Amino acid sequence: MKKDLLTLRDITRDELETIFDLAAKLKRERGKVDFRPLADKSIGLIFAKSSTRTRVSFEVGVGELGGRALYLDQSRMQVGRGETVADTAKVLSRYLHGIVIRTFAHADVCELAKEATIPVINALTDEFHPCQLLADMLTIREYSGRVDNTIRLAFYGDGRSNMANSLILAARLTGMELVISAPEEERPDADLIGGAANILWEPDPVKAARGVDYFYTDVWVSMGFEEERARRMEIFRPYQVTAKLFDEAKPGAKFLHCLPAHRGEEVAPEVMDDPKRSIVFDEAENRLHVQKAVMSLLMGPRN
Numbered sequence: 001m002k003k004d005l006l007t008l009r010d011i012t013r014d015e016l017e018t019i020f021d022l023a024a025k026l027k028r029e030r031g032k033v034d035f036r037p038l039a040d041k042s043i044g045l046i047f048a049k050s051s052t053r054t055r056v057s058f059e060v061g062v063g064e065l066g067g068r069a070l071y072l073d074q075s076r077m078q079v080g081r082g083e084t085v086a087d088t089a090k091v092l093s094r095y096l097h098g099i100v101i102r103t104f105a106h107a108d109v110c111e112l113a114k115e116a117t118i119p120v121i122n123a124l125t126d127e128f129h130p131c132q133l134l135a136d137m138l139t140i141r142e143y144s145g146r147v148d149n150t151i152r153l154a155f156y157g158d159g160r161s162n163m164a165n166s167l168i169l170a171a172r173l174t175g176m177e178l179v180i181s182a183p184e185e186e187r188p189d190a191d192l193i194g195g196a197a198n199i200l201w202e203p204d205p206v207k208a209a210r211g212v213d214y215f216y217t218d219v220w221v222s223m224g225f226e227e228e229r230a231r232r233m234e235i236f237r238p239y240q241v242t243a244k245l246f247d248e249a250k251p252g253a254k255f256l257h258c259l260p261a262h263r264g265e266e267v268a269p270e271v272m273d274d275p276k277r278s279i280v281f282d283e284a285e286n287r288l289h290v291q292k293a294v295m296s297l298l299m300g301p302r303n
């Protein structure tokens with residue numbers, strides 16, 4: 001049966017380790033060993049939103065795995081003119097061997113996956129960004145040697161964003177200690193946390209920083225939320241990740257960001273550009289390796 005990656009709920013702890021191990025191997029062997037599980041396969045990349053990292057890492061990744069990537073601008077597809085998601089899924093399943101999709105409503109990605117007979121990977125919706133979290137966890141594993149309850153991570157800013165939601169699922173999957181520092185208006189979704197004792201909401205940004213190994217933040221205005229810009233600038237202002245917050249953290253604490261970053265908004269320039277603290281470009285690179293691993297496992301020869 002085909003398997004999709006729509007959120008981290010689709011992955012077990014064992015499967016996560018399999019993805020990490022393969023991603024680490026593909027990273028080590030990049031350009032040295034020929035590994036072409038997508039040979040003769042075509043993967044469609046549907047994008048309804050802007051992208052730098054996701055588009056390029058998927059296109060390059062499909063090519064390195066021996067496949068062909070088709071970039072499909074959703075605004076130029078018939079689905080943008082009223083064709084149903086279900087019909088689109090059925091038609092694309094006759095041509096392609098996998099779909100990667102970035103769009104607005106998470107329900108559309110679920111519908112696409114339900115109706116398609118080929119694997120679907122969520123490349124970001126308003127609610128979830130699982131590929132980013134896989135890269136983030138791989139990065140934490142590289143720096144700390146593990147992703148488990150010995151790791152404490154504080155996320156600052158929009159507690160209801162696709163990144164905060166995905167971090168919650170990552171913490172539920174791994175047992176990592178997650179503190180979300182967000183204002184009351186955008187506090188994290190209690191249903192998603194599901195009473196997990198390792199996930200806390202802490203509106204005080206200084207308290208949230210205590211003892212953390214990693215700081216994480218994301219833009220204050222996610223794609224699709226531009227009309228709320230003024231309100232968001234106001235309510236998230238106290239949640240900028242500053243160098244001062246590192247005084248509260250564990251020595252050697254690192255800074256993560258899914259990118260793109262807005263210096264002076266969610267992160268102070270001295271944090272973003274501090275090579276001792278910021279590991280955001282290692283994190284961005286890991287998108288490529290981890291997505292290659294996921295595509296090999298979901299869309300490779302055995303599928």
Ligand code: CP
Pocket residue numbers: 050051052053054055124132258259260
């Ligand atoms: N982090 C991330 O998904 O970046 P892009 O929006 O550039 O793809």
Ligand code: NVA
Pocket residue numbers: 124126161162163218219221222223258259260
């Ligand atoms: N929360 C951001 C993430 C970008 C990678 C957005 O959805 O725009």
